[in-house]
Amino acid sequence: MxxxxxxxxxxxxxxxxxxxxxxxxxxxxxxxxxxxxxxxxxxxxxxxxxxxxxxxxxxxxxxxxxxxxxxxxxxxxxxxxxxxxxxxxxxxxxxxxxxxxxAFAVTPARKLQSDELATVQLFQQNTPSVVYITNLAVRQDAFTLDVLEVPQGSGSGFVWDKDGHVVTNYHVIRNASDLRVTLADQSTFEARVVGFDQDKDVAVLRIDAPADKLRPLPVGVSADLLVGQKVYAIGNPFGLDHTLTTGVISGLRREISSAATGRPIQDVIQTDAAINPGNSGGPLLDSSGNLIGINTAIYSPSGASSGVGFSIPVDTVGGIVDQLVKFGKVTRPILGIKFAPDQSVEQLGVSGVLVLDAPANGPAGKAGLQPTKRDGYGRLILGDIITSVNGKKVTNGSDLYRILDQCKVGEQVMVEVLRGDQKEKIPVVLEPKADET
Structure with a gap:
């Protein structure tokens, strides 16, 4: 039984x-x-x-x-x-x-923590918005004399809108004869340059892709960022497909120089999220998945990520992209001068910007600023030294650029200069760059 x-x-x-x-x-x-x-x-x-x-x-x-x-x-x-x-x-x-x-040996299923689930979801939702950009240049073979397109660089970018506009860094597309954009689904499209801003290292491309393939990133705000909050960088470092790095904001209101013109870029975001070659032009996101900056540079003597990366804030990028999409250019005011390196002025024992050249057809030349020149005996006669603009002190070239960024084309500014031993105030009407008219 x-x-x-x-x-x-x-x-x-x-x-x-x-x-x-x-x-x-x-x-x-x-x-x-x-x-x-x-x-x-x-x-x-x-x-x-x-x-x-x-x-x-x-x-x-x-x-x-x-x-x-x-x-x-x-x-x-x-x-x-x-x-x-x-x-x-x-x-x-x-x-x-x-x-x-x-029943005697039960292994519980592995579960992710809430912060891990949030990171995974953020990556999955925003990866379709990040693109891979290939910079092609025309080269002629020395033996066959055939003209070939050779990849000379690559970088990242992201979809800005449903019209096919893609935002990236200017140094990613510089000197390119042909550009190709690869979406997250590995479909590749020819891209044309809509416009760029060398001073802020921002460029806008456009591709003819179906609207259902385009996933624009939600645009956030960078004015209220705090040191210590989490950030996420998505890009294609070293040509690898869609890579996520995480970190925190380690500094705010940093200043770096444009890779193209050397002009300073203010209010830059500093992060310890790993940014390597190929990450340039990719988005920096907050914990909600909103765009807060464009990854643009790293501080590294060796060229590898050292834990100090820089991103152009989205508040700066937004205004530039809008102008590039509408007009194909950025109308930024200039004084129309060439000035001496800051070290040269420091050796003279004065503080300010030394005017080396002021073309007669430029804003400063029309206003009467004096350039540096030599007399009949070959002796150097120093030009005007700009010490302030609109009452704001100018100690170096970065100060001058920072003040001009807050002005508009056609605006009249009061420039205070040191001419010999005398100080003079000269009104100058700002104009756009000659190549942007």
Whole structure:
């Protein structure tokens, strides 16, 4: 007859109960219970044998308690029970299934923490907006004289709108004869340059891609950023496909120089998120997935990521992109001068910007600023030294650029200069660059 149990207390107990046992013939001591006595003063209670015949299975329990009354002993019962137990253990090795075994060793499923899930979701949602840009240049083979397009650089960018505008760094596309943009689904499109701003290292491209393939990034705000908040950089470093690096904002209001013109870029975001060659032009995102900057440069003597990266803030980028999309150019005011390096002025023991040249057809030349020149004997005569503009002190070229960035084309500014030993104030009407008219 088959012996089964409804509850188990130990693994061995379960295995024993899964075997097929035939209890030995036992004396009947009462009408309700068949009692078997062992020599160790423990009693084993079985249900009535009549019930066993009707149901073909029974439930039993094991209890131990002292027994001081005379009892019947069966010397062979212990040996028989041990033999049955051994047989049950042996048979269980073949009869037990995987589900039963797994009940004794359950490995919980690996779960991600909430911050990990947020990072994974951010990467999955924003990766379709990041593109890979290949810069191709025309080269002529020295032996065959064939004209070939040779990749001379690569970088990252991101989709700005559904019209196919893509934003990247200017130094990514500089000197390119042909540009190709690869989307996240590996589809590649020819790109044309809409416009660029060398001074701020921003460029806008356009591709003729279906609207359903374009996923613009949500534009955030960079004015309220705080040091210590988490940021995420997505790009294609070293040509690798879509790579995510994380970090925090490690500094604000930094200043770097444009890779193309050397003009300073103010209010730059500093981050410790790894930015390597190929990350240039890629987006810097906040924890909500909003665009807060364009990854543009790293500070590294060796050329590898040193944990100090810089991103142009989105508040600066937004205005530039809007002008480039609408007009194809950025109208930034200039004084129309060439000035000496800051070190040269420091050697003279003065503070300000020394005017080397002021073309007569430029704003400063029209206003009467004096350039540096030589007299009939070859002696150097210093030109005007600009010390302030609109009452704001000018100590070097970066100060002058910073002040002009806050002005508009056509605006009149008051330029204070040191001419010889005298200070003079000269009104100058600002004009756009000659190549941007």
């Amino acid at each position: 088959a012996v089964t149990t409804t509850t188990t207390t130990t693994a061995a107990y379960s295995l024993i109960c899964s075997a097929t046992l035939t209890p030995p013939r036992t004396p009947k001591l009462n009408n309700t219970t068949t009692t078997l006595f062992s020599s160790n003063k423990s009693l084993i209670l079985f249900p009535q044998l009549n019930t066993l015949k009707r149901t073909n299975k029974f439930h039993f329990s094991i209890t131990t308690k002292p027994f001081n009354k005379p009892f019947i002993t069966f010397p062979c019962l212990d040996s028989f029970f041990i033999l049955c137990t051994s047989l049950a253990l042996s048979m269980s090795l073949f009869l037990i299934d995987i589900d039963a075994a797994s």
